[in-house]
Amino acid sequence: MKPTPTTRPSYWLETVCFRDAYTVLPELLDRGVYAAPEEAVRAMRMQIRSGHPFGLSGAEAERALAWLGGAGRVQALAALHRGESAGFGVVRGDGLRAEWRVLPVHCLELAAARPCDPGHTRGVSQGGGPPCPGGVDPRTSTEECTPWTHD
Template identity: 40%
Template sequence: MGAASSVISVNGAMLSSIPELADASVGRGFLFEVLRFHPQNTRQAAPIQAPRVLRTSREAMRLLRIQVRAAHMFGMTPYEIERSVKWADSGWRHALALLDSGTRCGFTVALGSGAVAEWAVTPVRYLELRTYSAQRIDPRPELSP
């Protein structure tokens, strides 16, 4: 039989199984998602990029504005380009207030192909796991020869 391991794996992260060396806390953040709905099936979305959690609503809105301004690469119609630039200039302030009040918000555009792109930011609570490294202390002092 092998010795008990002091490290466990959780979703690929190596965590200490010794309670004094691990800490968990509930954090607040903003889940940022970018989805593309295909024209044939509007209920099935494909993520354009991996979702991520940002620390502040302002950081999430800044990222959303940058991506909406660059969204013309998706093949937006001229009307949608104009609408997205106007929203990125001034409409985001209302969305920021909604996020700070705990309401999900985002921006949706129709693409020239008939597909739909959606940016969404959702206030979330998440479990943050941290581990600490510790040095092993041998309870037996070394003896001099």
């Protein structure tokens, strides 16, 4: 019997950059999947702190610091816990706009394959036991029993 596919809630963080106000498709700078909203927001905060403080105007830097340290972070976490998206953007002095977006997603969980018993070769157990469950018949095939021949 084959297992039923399952999904798990995850959080997709993407960082994009618009070169100017007329850019239709942004440049993708970074992306990642996180297991918890706190992890995604922590990654967003680290990227904002490390990558953009030097090119910001005074007002924009204050806005970014306020978001990083307080209400913006809390609001982003609350939105993600409600199943809503969250984000933040800054505009540098040269007109470049960087945006961070976190989206709740469901990731498909992949089951680990059961490897074949290491004693099996060419479909027959080395110890004289039953044939490999991979279904390889040693009388008619030269195919090796591999660790990934099972369902």
